Amino acid sequence: xxxxxxxxxxxxxxxxxxxxxxxxxxxxxxxxxxxxxxxxxxxxxxxxxxxxxxxxxxxxxxxxxxxxxxxxxxxxxxxxxxxxxxxxxxxxxxxxxxxxxxxxxxxxxxxxxxxxxxxxxxxxxxxxxxxxxxxxxxxxxxxxxxxxxxxxxxxxxxxxxxxxxxxxxxxxxxxxxxxxxxxxxxxxxxxxxxxxxxxxxxxxxxxxxxxxxxxxxxxxxxxxxxxxxxxxxxxxxxxxxxxxxxxxxxxxxxxxxxxxxxxxxxxxxxxxxxxxxxxxxxxxxxxxxxxxxxxxxxxxxxxxxxxxxxxxxxxxxxxxxxxxxxxxxxxxxxxxxxxxxxxxxxxxxxxxxxxxxxxxxxxxxxxxxxxxxxxxxxxxxxxxxxxxxxxxxxxxxxxxxxxxxxxxxxxxxxxxxxxxxxxxx
Numbered sequence: 001x002x003x004x005x006x007x008x009x010x011x012x013x014x015x016x017x018x019x020x021x022x023x024x025x026x027x028x029x030x031x032x033x034x035x036x037x038x039x040x041x042x043x044x045x046x047x048x049x050x051x052x053x054x055x056x057x058x059x060x061x062x063x064x065x066x067x068x069x070x071x072x073x074x075x076x077x078x079x080x081x082x083x084x085x086x087x088x089x090x091x092x093x094x095x096x097x098x099x100x101x102x103x104x105x106x107x108x109x110x111x112x113x114x115x116x117x118x119x120x121x122x123x124x125x126x127x128x129x130x131x132x133x134x135x136x137x138x139x140x141x142x143x144x145x146x147x148x149x150x151x152x153x154x155x156x157x158x159x160x161x162x163x164x165x166x167x168x169x170x171x172x173x174x175x176x177x178x179x180x181x182x183x184x185x186x187x188x189x190x191x192x193x194x195x196x197x198x199x200x201x202x203x204x205x206x207x208x209x210x211x212x213x214x215x216x217x218x219x220x221x222x223x224x225x226x227x228x229x230x231x232x233x234x235x236x237x238x239x240x241x242x243x244x245x246x247x248x249x250x251x252x253x254x255x256x257x258x259x260x261x262x263x264x265x266x267x268x269x270x271x272x273x274x275x276x277x278x279x280x281x282x283x284x285x286x287x288x289x290x291x292x293x294x295x296x297x298x299x300x301x302x303x304x305x306x307x308x309x310x311x312x313x314x315x316x317x318x319x320x321x322x323x324x325x326x327x328x329x330x331x332x333x334x335x336x337x338x339x340x341x342x343x344x345x346x347x348x349x350x351x352x353x354x355x356x357x358x359x360x361x362x363x364x365x366x367x368x369x370x371x372x373x374x375x376x377x378x379x380x381x382x383x384x385x386x387x388x389x390x391x392x393x394x395x396x397x398x399x400x401x402x403x404x405x406x407x408x409x410x411x412x413x414x415x416x417x418x419x420x421x422x423x424x425x
Contacts, residue, residue, distance in 0.1 A: 062113050063113060066113055068108060074092060205393055207280050211276070217312055222305070223246070223307055241298065256294045258288065260286045262283070262285070266309050268341075271353075320364065336354055337413060347403065351402060352370075357399050366391045366421065
């Protein structure tokens with residue numbers, strides 16, 4: 001039983017070997033060729049290696065085209081015409097419309113060997129009487145064995161083309177634009193040191209608030225947010241945020257128009273002799289007119305915009321540009337009226353009202369100093385600067401100052417103030 005099994009196995013292996021040989025002989029003659037590997041052509045008889053290999057094309061006289069023969073590769077064609085098989089990518093570049101994959105070319109294809117740019121050619125060199133020992137004889141690396149009896153004269157090796165010229169002046173690549181740590185720190189410090197000065201910003205002007213100075217203002221009334229809440233509210237009051245739509249009831253004997261800007265405010269406490277404190281909560285722009293109300297979109301928000309707030313026509317903002325106030329000596333003096341919001345301790349960005357306004361020549365951008373005067377008593381402290389105020393809004397007889405610097409937080413009404421920097425007229 002064991003002998004029969006071995007004989008059957010040997011017979012099956014023999015049949016498989018014969019079938020493989022027959023399959024190789026019957027392969028089509030135009031099969032694709034791997035141009036990256038130089039393999040012998042089994043469809044042609046081996047050439048006589050005792051005879052000289054075919055001579056390459058004359059130097060500088062490369063034909064315009066070449067028809068691919070069986071067994072040829074881009075490697076062998078570059079060796080044949082350019083005397084350098086490593087130039088095969090140039091042939092592929094000139095024939096990208098014909099060759100899909102440089103690893104495979106097919107017999108009968110007509111390849112272009114010259115283009116607009118061409119390839120570097122080996123310069124002509126004189127040959128010695130005994131034979132050409134400078135140029136290696138081109139051989140077909142597919143069907144013939146290279147002639148190893150001829151040696152390449154390394155003294156006459158063609159030099160590589162010179163590197164491209166330097167980049168134009170003023171242009172740097174991403175590899176040239178490298179900065180040291182010192183340069184990076186310098187750039188950061190320059191950005192902080194050279195920030196443009198803005199004596200007054202639009203948001204500071206509108207959010208500052210002011211005193212009514214006993215004046216009757218044309219108040220409208222905010223009716224509420226027009227959007228239906230997704231979650232049921234526990235109160236009847238509504239609030240709005242930026243880009244929400246609110247409804248506003250115009251004041252009597254007045255009307256709004258589409259595009260008008262409205263200041264949304266709440267009225268704070270009353271200050272004797274100065275009227276009510278007006279605290280802005282946002283800015284809205286009218287988008288639609290209805291019979292008894294107008295619809296407006298909230299475009300700026302400084303606080304809680306809700307129903308019950310009041311609406312005032314928006315005062316135009318005059319941008320002072322980037323001018324800086326100049327230092328003055330013995331400037332205009334006044335007193336602190338009150339803080340806009342009641343706080344135990346004063347802090348930066350709070351608003352303080354002073355009793356000097358446009359009638360006294362005060363303009364937005366001026367700087368006042370709240371100081372504690374010297375008592376003149378022996379052993380007492382001299383004059384001390386307490387708070388620095390930057391004027392951001394003015395009325396006829398009062399002004400709103402933004403706290404920008406604090407020497408001592410003990411700020412109380414009646415403390416003296418003095419103009420220390422004045423905006424140019």
